[in-house]
Amino acid sequence: MNEAEIARFLYREARLLDDKRWEEWFALLSEDALYWVPLSRGQSDGEEHTSLAYEDRLLLRLRIERLRRDPPSQQPPSFSQHVLQAPEAAQVGDGAWRARTPFSYAEAKGDAMLILYGVATHDLIAAGGGLLIRRKRVDLLNCDAALPSVQLFL
Amino acid sequence: MGRYTDDPAAIRALVRDREVHRDVYLDPDIFAIEMRRLWAKTWVFVGHTSQIPEPGDFYTCSIGAEPVMMVRQTDGSVRVLRNRCAHKGAKLVGVTSGKVGRFFRCPYHAWSYRIDGSLAAVPLRDGYAGSGFDGCDAARGLSPVQAHDYRGFVFARLSAEGPGFAEYFGASLSSIDYMVDRSPAGEMVIAGGVLRYLHDSNWKMFVENLNDTMHPMAAHASSAGTAKQLWADQPKDTPKPMAIEQLVPFAEGYEFFDKMGVRVFDNGHSYSGVHFSIHSAYAAVPEYEAAMVAAHGAERAKDVLGTVRHNTVYYPSLTIKGAIQTIRVIRPIAVDRTLIESWSFRLTGAPPAIFRRNVTYNRLINSPLSVVGHDDQACYRMVQEGLAGGGNEWVSLHRDFAAGEGGDMTVNGTSEISMRNQFRAWVNMMAPEAA
Structure with missing residues (x-):
């Protein structure tokens, strides 16, 4: 697995999210996957410090199922657009890689659009000839700011 | 200046026994009057003493549009001061929290103040000789604000006039007692950061929703109902995750919320869950x-x-959940813009599992990324936009209305009494009969 292959994997992940292909995105997660959006800069813990999101497969499944049920907050629906900088990736163990990807993210809903910036850190593991996401940590540039609803996946 | 500014009768006409006029949520003039008459003359939550443990520690926030700070004094007491230099009016402290040595020093012209707010020094003091400066307001330093520390909860009243603290809150303070007494040591410490969620709706919609027990089964069906279904699909021996334990009760039916009960007090205070609640199990x-x-x-x-x-x-300004040690603080910004801050407390002497439960709850419900919060916020916004339309200009608060209701009373949980009670307090502060 080289940096170019990891980059392709991450570009595809962003594409799946922006296309709302939630099931295909969910299939990229390992059994013990964690999706983490810290609340503080350099936050090291998600159990005894609040986070914007700190979610295992069960909670991510809940997000996906909820979005299918036409909730009040999706009238009108939201749409996302990730713009990724080229990831920097390094092998961190046997069959394990870590990638750092600065990004911009836009979420549009009706006439409103929210724009966020941040850095995504993916912990990836080799599985079945491909990769799975074990942990996706999203450090927002303004993680401590007053934020409006952010409804889709960063 | 708008049509309500000098017209208390017009303000009084906005609130009927069981209806309110849409202008209470939409009119910028009403919002400005709320800041002067309601938010300035009542006891508004500033912060918790655990945020400023040592002398010189400070925490800044706003009461309505007015920047204030609470400061720990050398004798251990807490003062609330206006965060505004007495000279040109610059905000004295630009950060949310921190520690000063002996003095606050204005970054603009270097006026400095002791931590009790008194003026310590101005550069080239000789220049003020014979100017009349010594008798003026600026020479008195930072204006103090009436403050009261109730078991670590610091409230302030901006105006010199208004009800006393005990008179204002009365028996509702028992909810703070029950929260603090959940600590074996009788002490709580704010911990784990603050969630800051921006709402594009009027502040009163959020406050009313707290004891609105008729919305969860509708607005939260997509989140709590889905959680319930996901859990039902799990094998029987699966350990129950904390998130499931916390989310599923939001999917309870009308009977559950009705039997919970709601209690109201004078001056707009209330709580639901008199007999049990979504936190009981x-x-x-x-x-x-x-x-x-x-x-x-x-x-x-x-x-x-x-x-x-x-x-x-x-x-x-404040809503608390004693059973799970979280609080939500209401910071109005504009007529259609409100910041909600959600804080967690660690109970001194309780095992870590208790704090983890509370951190999880706060994140699941109060984060800008919360699937529960999204639907609440969207509903408030739909009200904000819908009310702007014509047709009926009155909002119905009829549910379980009884003539003569008021004072300290407990009724069925799905009554809209808590909202009627808030508007009775609102109109009393906004347009007192004597005015």
């Missing part, structure tokens, strides 16, 4: 319960742990 933590019995005795421990009130509203 959390898993026992035997180590914690043993510590509570050891600290408080079996009888009081049973009373405290069996008191699981849903939300207590300290009108207009």
